[in-house]
Amino acid sequence: MSTLKLQYHHGDLTKSLLEAATAIIKEQGVEGLSMRKLADKVGVSRTAPYHHFKDKNALLCALAERGFNQQEKMLAALKKQDHPTEQLFKEYVCAYMDYALEHSEIYDLMYGRTLWKAGTPSDSLKKSSKQTFKAWIEWVEELQEHGVLPNNNTPLRIGQTTWASLHGLARLFLDGIYLDQTDLSEMIEQMIKNLCSLRLAST
Amino acid sequence: MSTLKLQYHHGDLTKSLLEAATAIIKEQGVEGLSMRKLADKVGVSRTAPYHHFKDKNALLCALAERGFNQQEKMLAALKKQDHPTEQLFKEYVCAYMDYALEHSEIYDLMYGRTLWKAGTPSDSLKKSSKQTFKAWIEWVEELQEHGVLPNNNTPLRIGQTTWASLHGLARLFLDGIYLDQTDLSEMIEQMIKNLCSLRLAST
């Protein structure tokens, strides 16, 4: 077992695959990721990855799941510095958009049709997403109590609609409908105004 | 030239292709559409479609463009019956969601990454989408004047953000993140409340 790359067994191929895949989709998009190119990049034969992931779908699920962990960590860090509730919410929105656009391909796997419609989300991925969503809804309840979000419906519905708004804004950019980054910042600002002013209307 | 299908020249292959393609993506999603299957369905050889569409991308662009026309027609019909402005807006929202979910695959081509990011939108498609968007912005201006949408920003920004909200809501369902139709109608209702109550907050 030398330190040279000519060894038969790779070491931690699972991890290497995930990282190489992340790099590829960052550069070439999910469409540019093929199992064969991936294997090649890691320096291994075509079918080696199949001993670590059942199929391509499973690999993409793993990437998405990583994304959920990553995102959750980021948001947890945000909440730690205890700013006023409303400011925190605004920071959350910015952070959410930041993550979506910075890791657009991962975001697409997390919330896009590739896995949820065209593919088959793994049980583990479903669990991750459910947990993330649950945390979000709980926070929405808090935000409602602090008068940042409206009270005219349950935390679930308010959480769903405000999330939908954010998600839609993110998608317009990461799907290539909008490209201009200048528009982006102004649209985020206006979206925050929209979401935050809702409480004024609730009874 | 008999009426039997054994003729060498097909007649109006362009149209047949578009209709067969529409049928396929409706049943099997965009992922289920291949040029070969399409040709086969129409009863023509693999490469025949290439005399009518430069490549698969071009065919998808044509489908998307049809979608824009279809959608525009639907919305024009809606406006003709001159209901009160606010009611009209609510009907618009419902109609928009209806269209998105009823023709989810076409909607995806119109506003999704398949063409706008992964693919290459044709000039003709760009034009169609631009026109649709322009019409929307003009109507937003009207809605602002009638106090249905807020006045705290330009028609462009308000149009962008409200559209983003609608788009996001649609995507959550047509991408398979949400599936329950019951949730859907309640979420639409709440989203309308969100959008329509914004004016109360604007100066």
Next chain:
DNA sequence: AATTCTATCTTGACGGTGTCAATATTGCAG
């Protein structure tokens, strides 16, 4: 230390994809 077992990796193969090049057929204009 020798042997077995198991995890890992390999090559070979199959059916699918988009699309180019070269060829054949047809309908129409001259």
Next chain:
DNA sequence: CTGCAATATTGACACCGTCAAGATAGAATT
């Protein structure tokens, strides 16, 4: 009737995901 342009065809190529069968290496057991 002839020739031309539009349309359709077969053949080929390079990719793709993934299954099956065999090779290799490291760990466990004797």
